[in-house]
Amino acid sequence: xxxxxxxxxxxxxxxxxxxxxxxxxxxxxxxxxxxxxxxxxxxxxxxxxxxxxxxxxxxxxxxxxxxxxxxxxxxxxxxxxxxxxxxxxxxxxxxxxxxxxxxxxxxxxxxxxxxxxxxxxxxxxxxxxxxxxxxxxxxxxxxxxxxxxxxxxxxxxxxxxxxxxxxxxxxxxxxxxxxxxxxxxxxx
Numbered sequence: 001x002x003x004x005x006x007x008x009x010x011x012x013x014x015x016x017x018x019x020x021x022x023x024x025x026x027x028x029x030x031x032x033x034x035x036x037x038x039x040x041x042x043x044x045x046x047x048x049x050x051x052x053x054x055x056x057x058x059x060x061x062x063x064x065x066x067x068x069x070x071x072x073x074x075x076x077x078x079x080x081x082x083x084x085x086x087x088x089x090x091x092x093x094x095x096x097x098x099x100x101x102x103x104x105x106x107x108x109x110x111x112x113x114x115x116x117x118x119x120x121x122x123x124x125x126x127x128x129x130x131x132x133x134x135x136x137x138x139x140x141x142x143x144x145x146x147x148x149x150x151x152x153x154x155x156x157x158x159x160x161x162x163x164x165x166x167x168x169x170x171x172x173x174x175x176x177x178x179x180x181x182x183x184x185x186x187x188x
Contacts, residue, residue, distance in 0.1 A: 003027040005046055007130040011122070016055035024051045028133045033071060033141065040073035040145065042137070043083065049133060060095035061122065065129075069137055076144045077153035078161050084145055090136035094119035 006026040014022055026049050030042040049067040056062055066089050075082040095117040121132040152162035157171050175183070 003046055003048070005029050007128075009051070009127045009129050010125060011053060011061055011127055012125040014053065014055075016053065018055055018057050021052065021054035024053070025049075026051055026129065028067075028129050030069060030130065030134050030137060033138070035073075035141075035145065036076060038073050040071040043070045043072050047133065049129070051129070056093075056095055058095070058097055059125070060093070060097075060117070061119075063092040063094075063119075063127070065090045065092070065132060065136060067133065071141065071145060073145065075147035075151055077146055077151045078163055079154065080147050080161065080163075082145055082147040086137060086140040088133075088136045088140050090132065090139075092119045092121060092132065093117050094122045 004027060006028060009024075009026070016022065027046045028049050029046055032039050032041040034040075047067050047069045049065060052064040052066075054062040066087075068085060068087050070083045070085040072081070072083045074080070121128045121135075147163075154160065155162055155165065155169060155171075160169060162169060
């Protein structure tokens with residue numbers, strides 16, 4: 001039986017007052033990633049996450065999300081199965097109405113709506129945990145997913161897996177193309 005998923009969480013249901021906090025252990029489903037034309041599902045299917053929630057003044061929250069997950073799919077160098085694991089530790093602050101806060105050089109500063117510390121993951125007091133977890137994981141994923149850090153990849157000439165072939169794998173050098181015209185000469 002898989003654990004209960006929490007894709008969204010109503011922060012107001014905790015009834016926290018300013019300065020109070022709570023730690024929750026939840027489970028969230030994270031959608032697969034599409035990279036280089038391949039699909040990389042997230043493992044485990046339902047990821048256990050730790051969510052720390054602290055209430056700030058007014059309607060604000062400081063949030064911390066931690067979890068470990070792996071992406072499974074082909075290695076981008078050798079095409080063998082890969083399942084690199086990533087540790088995620090993400091912070092998010094939502095402090096609506098923070099625009100009126102004083103700045104060091106803020107004399108005469110007019111607050112703007114864009115000055116507010118608002119989180120794209122909190123809407124009307126509801127945290128979109130699934131979207132935040134996916135985005136946080138995406139920031140942890142490197143440009144190339146490899147089966148191992150020192151993956152040697154495939155031979156560009158014959159396609160053999162260089163991780164298995166070893167250092168003795170070699171090919172004869174192609175002749176210098178500048179001398180190609182000489183190979184066409186025939187002496188009778």
